[in-house]
Amino acid sequence: MKRVRLSYPYVFVWMPIFIIAPMLFVLYYALFRDGHFTFEFVKQVFADTTYLGAFWNSLWIALATTAICLLIGYPVSYILSNMKKRTAALVSLLFILPMWMNMLLRTLAWKIILAKWGQLYTPGAVLIATIYDFLPFMILPIYTTLMKLDKSHIEAARDLGANGVQTFLRVVLPQSIPGIISGVTMVFVPAMSTFAISTMLGGGEVVLLGQKIEEKFLSGSPGVIGVGSTLAIVLIILVIISMIIMNKVEKNNGTEGGTLW
Amino acid sequence: MKKTIAIVLAAVMAFAILPLLAACNNANTVNLLNWGDYLDPELIDAFKQQTGYTVKETNVTSNEEMLIQLDQDDCPYDMCIPSDYAVERLIAKGRLAEIDYNNIPNIKYIDKDLLEKCEVFDPGNKYSVPYTWGILGIMYNTKLVDEADLGSWDLLWNEKYAGQIYMYNSIRDSMAAALIKCGYDINTDNEAEINEAADALIELKNKNIVQAWLTDDVKDNMVNEDGAIALVYSGDAVWSMNTEDGGNADLSFFVPEEGSNIYFDNIVIPVNSKKKDIAEQFINFLLDPENAAKNTEFIGYSSPNTEVAELIDEFFTGNPAYNLTDEEKARCEIFRDLGDKIEMYEKAWDRVFK
Amino acid sequence: MKKLGNVLKSAYLGLVVLFMYLPIAIMIGMSFTDSRSATQWRGFSFNAYVNLFKDRDVRDALIVTLTVAVISSILATIIGTATAIGMHSMKKRSRTIVESFTQLPMVNPDLVTGISMMLLFAFIGLSSDLGYLRLIIAHTTFNIPYVIFSVLPKLRQSSDMLYEAAMDLGCSPLQALIKVVIPDIMPGIVSGLILAFTLSIDDFAVSLFTGGATKNLSMLIFSKTAKGGVNTKFCALSALMFLVVAALLLFINLRSMKQEKEAAEQNKKVMRKS
Numbered sequence: 001m002k003r004v005r006l007s008y009p010y011v012f013v014w015m016p017i018f019i020i021a022p023m024l025f026v027l028y029y030a031l032f033r034d035g036h037f038t039f040e041f042v043k044q045v046f047a048d049t050t051y052l053g054a055f056w057n058s059l060w061i062a063l064a065t066t067a068i069c070l071l072i073g074y075p076v077s078y079i080l081s082n083m084k085k086r087t088a089a090l091v092s093l094l095f096i097l098p099m100w101m102n103m104l105l106r107t108l109a110w111k112i113i114l115a116k117w118g119q120l121y122t123p124g125a126v127l128i129a130t131i132y133d134f135l136p137f138m139i140l141p142i143y144t145t146l147m148k149l150d151k152s153h154i155e156a157a158r159d160l161g162a163n164g165v166q167t168f169l170r171v172v173l174p175q176s177i178p179g180i181i182s183g184v185t186m187v188f189v190p191a192m193s194t195f196a197i198s199t200m201l202g203g204g205e206v207v208l209l210g211q212k213i214e215e216k217f218l219s220g221s222p223g224v225i226g227v228g229s230t231l232a233i234v235l236i237i238l239v240i241i242s243m244i245i246m247n248k249v250e251k252n253n254g255t256e257g258g259t260l261w
Numbered sequence: 262m263k264k265t266i267a268i269v270l271a272a273v274m275a276f277a278i279l280p281l282l283a284a285c286n287n288a289n290t291v292n293l294l295n296w297g298d299y300l301d302p303e304l305i306d307a308f309k310q311q312t313g314y315t316v317k318e319t320n321v322t323s324n325e326e327m328l329i330q331l332d333q334d335d336c337p338y339d340m341c342i343p344s345d346y347a348v349e350r351l352i353a354k355g356r357l358a359e360i361d362y363n364n365i366p367n368i369k370y371i372d373k374d375l376l377e378k379c380e381v382f383d384p385g386n387k388y389s390v391p392y393t394w395g396i397l398g399i400m401y402n403t404k405l406v407d408e409a410d411l412g413s414w415d416l417l418w419n420e421k422y423a424g425q426i427y428m429y430n431s432i433r434d435s436m437a438a439a440l441i442k443c444g445y446d447i448n449t450d451n452e453a454e455i456n457e458a459a460d461a462l463i464e465l466k467n468k469n470i471v472q473a474w475l476t477d478d479v480k481d482n483m484v485n486e487d488g489a490i491a492l493v494y495s496g497d498a499v500w501s502m503n504t505e506d507g508g509n510a511d512l513s514f515f516v517p518e519e520g521s522n523i524y525f526d527n528i529v530i531p532v533n534s535k536k537k538d539i540a541e542q543f544i545n546f547l548l549d550p551e552n553a554a555k556n557t558e559f560i561g562y563s564s565p566n567t568e569v570a571e572l573i574d575e576f577f578t579g580n581p582a583y584n585l586t587d588e589e590k591a592r593c594e595i596f597r598d599l600g601d602k603i604e605m606y607e608k609a610w611d612r613v614f615k
Numbered sequence: 616m617k618k619l620g621n622v623l624k625s626a627y628l629g630l631v632v633l634f635m636y637l638p639i640a641i642m643i644g645m646s647f648t649d650s651r652s653a654t655q656w657r658g659f660s661f662n663a664y665v666n667l668f669k670d671r672d673v674r675d676a677l678i679v680t681l682t683v684a685v686i687s688s689i690l691a692t693i694i695g696t697a698t699a700i701g702m703h704s705m706k707k708r709s710r711t712i713v714e715s716f717t718q719l720p721m722v723n724p725d726l727v728t729g730i731s732m733m734l735l736f737a738f739i740g741l742s743s744d745l746g747y748l749r750l751i752i753a754h755t756t757f758n759i760p761y762v763i764f765s766v767l768p769k770l771r772q773s774s775d776m777l778y779e780a781a782m783d784l785g786c787s788p789l790q791a792l793i794k795v796v797i798p799d800i801m802p803g804i805v806s807g808l809i810l811a812f813t814l815s816i817d818d819f820a821v822s823l824f825t826g827g828a829t830k831n832l833s834m835l836i837f838s839k840t841a842k843g844g845v846n847t848k849f850c851a852l853s854a855l856m857f858l859v860v861a862a863l864l865l866f867i868n869l870r871s872m873k874q875e876k877e878a879a880e881q882n883k884k885v886m887r888k889s
Contacts, residue, residue: 002788007701010694010759011713018756019719022731025738044608053615076631079624086872093864094632096809098639100860103817104836105853108845109638112645112653115487121473132638135631141765144806148772178768185721185764193724196819196837204430204474207614210724214820216607217730223604232727239722243715297838302671318672319830320838330827333737337827481845485654507651 030229041226051212051231058209059238061123062192065130066138069187070180072131073138077179078172080139081146092143099136106133107200114201121203129197137186145179146172181250189239209235290315291539294330294341296526297322301559308546314539322476331356331531339534340543345525346433348389349382349598357388358530364541365390367548374590375565379525381595389527390544393562395495396585396593397434397522400479400514405489414442414517416490418461423470427482427491428462430474432603432610433596435462437522438492447522448597452605459609466613474614484509494524496562498582503561505576514582516589523593526562639857646850653845663847667855670848676835680816682747683831687754688811694755695762695811696804700796702763703770720757721764728757729824736825746829753825754815761814762807769803770796 030041045051076095080088098106110129114120149172157167195210202208209231216228293300297320305316319338321327324347331341331351343351351357362368368390375394376386383389399416405425410416417426417438428435437447439458449455465471472488479491480501486509493501498514500506528547530540546552550568557564558573563583570578577583599606645653649660667673698717702710720728732753741749777799781791797804819833826834836849 003704003792004701006697007699007705007713010698011701014694014756014759015716018732018735018752019716022728022735023719023723025734026727026731029734050608050611050615072631075627079628089868089872091628093868095635097857097860097864098635099810099813100816100864101639101853101856102832102836104819104833104840105642105849105856106638108836108840108849109642109853111845112850113638113641115485115654132634135635140806140810141768144765144802145768145772148769148802178771182764182768186761189721190725193726195726200840203472203478204428204614210726212611212614213724214726217726217824223601224607227607228730232724232730235724236722236727243718243722320672320835322838335740481652481654484652 026229026232029225030233033223033226041223041230044227045230045234051209054207054209054212055234057123057206058192058235061127061130061208062188064127065134065191066184066188068131069135069138070184073135073183074142074180076139077142077146077176080143081149088147092140095136095139095143099140103133104196104200107197111200120201121205123206125201126198126206126208129201130191130194133197134187134191137190138183141182141186142176142179145176145182149175177250181246184246185243188242192239193235289313290317291339291536291543292337293318293543294327294338295320296342299342299526299560301556304547304552304556307552308543311546312539312542314543316543334533336531336533338531339536339540341529341531342392342526343529344596345379345382345527346596346598348527348529350600351529352383352388353598356532358532358534358537359387360390360530360544361537361541364538365545365548367545370548370550370553370566370568372565372567374587375525378523378590378595379527382525382597383527389529390548391565392526392528392547393496393557393560394523394525394565395563395582396516396589397437397524398493398495398498398514398516398582400483400491400493400498400501400512400582402483402486402489402509402511403513404511405486411515412518414438414519416517417492418442418465418470420468420470422490423468424472425489426465426471427479427488428465428471428474429479429492430476432606434494434522435474435492436606436610437596441517441519441521447594448599450599450602450605455605455609456612459612462613483512486511494562495582495585496560499561499563499577499580502580502582503576516585516592518592520592520594523590523595525565525595639853642850643854643857646847646854648847651846653847653850663851666846666848667851672830672835672839673832673848673852676830676832679747679750679826679829680831680833683750683754683822684812684815687751687758687815688808690751690755691758691762691811692804692808695759695807696766696797696800698759699763699766699770700792703767717760717763719760721760724820725757725818726820726824729753729821732756732821733824746825746827749825749827750822750829750831753821754818757818757821758811758814761810762804765807765810766800766803769800773799 031037031039033040080092080095083091107129110125110132111120114125114128119125153171153175154167157171162170193210195208195214198206198208198211199214202211213228213231213235216224216231291314293316295318299320300318305318309315321330324344327341327343328347328350330336330338331343332354336356348357371391375391379386379389379391399414401411401416406416406422410419410421416422417428428438433447436455436458439461440447440449440454443454443457443461445451445454445458473482475482477497479493480497482488483491483493483501484507493514495514495516498512500508502508502510502512502514504510528544530537534540547556548566550566550572553564553566554569554572557566557569557577561577561583563585570584642653645656646663647659647661648656649662650657651666702713702717705713723731732749736749773796777795778791781795782788786794817833818831819837822831822834823837830838836852839846840849
């Protein structure tokens with residue numbers, strides 16, 4: 001039981017000071033102006049459709065990125081996990097390597113290509129670079145989970161007469177849900193809030209929520225920071241909602257897996 | 262595996278910590294907060310050779326970043342080069358030190374007319390020394406644009422060139438173009454006027470007249486002829502036309518007849534700098550005609566130094582974006598610090614970039 | 616049939632690898648052009664590399680990036696692993712609460728993390744002279760949750776009975792942790808460390824608002840490329856970075872493979888003897 005104590009330094013010292021307190025500062029700036037409580041910024045953000053476009057852009061680009069990364073990435077992880085251990089270790093390096101390279105540099109590479117291709121400053125340009133930047137973050141967690149998967153379960157399913165598709169759907173997929181959840185989290189959250197990619201490739205034609213917030217904070221005047229803080233809180237709430245959905249998915253699958261075995 | 266990772270990490274850490282310790286010794290170093298590529302690094306070397314002092318440069322990309330950095334009590338910088346309206350704000354907030362001109366005899370080389378213009382944001386020229394200046398205007402490709410269409414801000418709204426126009430992705434600059442086109446002052450705080458200007462920008466978006474809203478990419482794209490017309494600062498136009506530096510000789514520049522914005526980037530010293538004397542020594546060094554000429558050829562922005570014209574390459578003095586006329590200067594106005602009223606511009610701008 | 620499947624699998628992997636590497640390859644190619652801007656090919660030269668090595672800003676920024684990444688990822692791995700082990704043995708309700716708070720920095724847009732940190736540092740008076748300290752604190756903070764969530768799935772997959780068994784066999788709780796639990800979750804710890812290191816190296820937004828005078832590579836790249844298109848200097852930087860990372864990863868991997876092979880042979884010998 002004493003193991004719980006290992007988490008105390010983080011839970012009771014680091015987290016309150018460096019995570020919760022700073023967030024309260026953002027909340028403060030969203031609701032206060034010069035020390036006085038105000039709904040001014042909340043009204044400004046929700047009153048009209050001004051921020052709806054950026055909001056919508058961020059949402060669909062993040063959703064599309066996550067879905068496409070999962071579609072491309074899951075088969076990669078699955079194929080890797082079925083390889084001989086040594087080959088898989090080497091091939092997986094190919095997918096880890098880009099993660100080690102600076103994201104702005106990787107985005108710059110797309111800038112060169114898209115400019116030649118004549119596709120710069122389009123939603124597609126932002127989407128493809130976002131997928132490119134975040135794909136490894138989908139592959140790695142799923143691969144790690146699949147690798148740990150007990151191969152005897154698969155053999156058992158085969159022995160009991162399940163075909164390949166059945167084995168995959170009823171044995172492999174349910175057990176890889178934790179990996180999928182971390183992968184989706186690691187892709188969706190940063191994709192939803194990215195601003196560097198759209199700043200570099202969007203050319204003002206594709207404006208994202210993250211970009212709006214960054215602009216607000218960089219301009220430095222208190223009223224504008226208030227709007228930025230409010231937008232930031234909207235973004236946080238949205239991502240928390242998606243988190244809750246994903247936790248539900250994981251929980252449902254967890255109990256199902258439990259009864260199966 | 263574990264051991265190898267541990268060894269590699271330990272090695273990298275040892276390598277990484279050494280310079281950290283070395284960086285602590287900086288008694289002979291002054292910190293300069295500057296725009297990227299906005300000071301010839303060879304001048305920093307020369308200054309070090311002459312005086313033994315090291316100038317350490319940190320780059321930012323906007324006046325707003327500079328304001329954030331300078332608007333704190335523990336500001337670590339000894340010099341900064343903000344634009345006019347940012348200088349005005351910093352003076353109002355008491356963030357700048359008064360410059361001791363006894364330490365800067367080379368101030369005599371600075372154009373008196375320009376110094377007088379600078380009094381709009383720095384009365385008495387007490388806190389800032391002009392570093393570069395320029396005018397917001399239109400760069401165009403002579404092969405792609407009819408001469409008859411030139412002259413006015415209307416060119417940016419000309420549907421004939423739909424999809425070939427670049428606007429500047431910065432509130433004050435694009436709004437200035439729209440405000441003047443609508444017949445208003447670039448420093449207006451009248452909400453109706455601001456909204457009318459924003460509507461003019463929305464028209465550009467809705468009719469797909471603008472290809473993209475960019476900042477510095479404009480230069481490369483114009484050089485590569487991806488577009489034909491761009492809202493630019495004169496200094497950036499100079500860079501794009503310099504064929505020796507990968508520019509395009511077909512590009513040209515004009516200041517619209519309705520008038521425009523004239524801007525100054527100025528060297529200032531934060532009030533809490535502990536090395537003000539070294540900073541002033543460096544400012545004096547930069548104002549030396551030879552050094553100023555070298556720096557001007559590096560940056561490409563117009564210099565306020567009266568001696569520089571004699572010393573720099575003919576390319577610059579013959580360039581319409583470098584050698585701006587008195588008449589053009591007279592048509593232009595300086596951006597004022599709008600304080601909290603900038604929020605009206607922010608709101609209007611948000612309507613443009615939905 | 617099986618052969619066809621294997622060919623298809625390899626072809627698919629090949630396609631994805633092509634997608635991952637073609638942009639990098641093009642960028643490396645452009646690093647050899649004789650032009651300042653990476654928009655068109657103007658003949659072969661090493662000028663970009665010469666310019667890169669002359670650039671003091673790049674060198675300084677590289678040092679900042681590495682220092683912050685190494686220190687913050689190690690700190691985050693230690694704190695994160697300990698926290699994950701602690702969290703795993705929490706009661707379900709308190710674990711859920713701690714987990715959701717831990718997710719905050721991941722949920723948070725990184726730029727908001729940066730801004731909120733900046734507000735905090737201003738409040739507690741941590742001067743921007745101390746850019747290194749500010750960066751390390753900020754990076755450690757956003758790295759810890761990623762370590763925790765790399766380790767937690769491993770803990771879920773590993774059996775608590777191992778820990779209990781070790782204690783029954785006479786291990787102290789600490790011994791049981793070090794000898795049984797940690798080795799069992801090692802892949803998670805390592806991938807957490809790697810992830811933390813990568814995220815720190817990649818970070819731009821948080822650093823932008825916390826670094827002040829201390830600039831990391833991302834801040835430098837952004838401030839430079841925002842000021843004038845894609846300079847071939849940065850293509851050269853990408854090429855070098857790619858080489859270093861590839862060599863490092865290959866080295867680590869080959870070493871571990873060799874060790875595994877030796878271990879396997881050792882096992883065989885033992886088996887034969889018995």
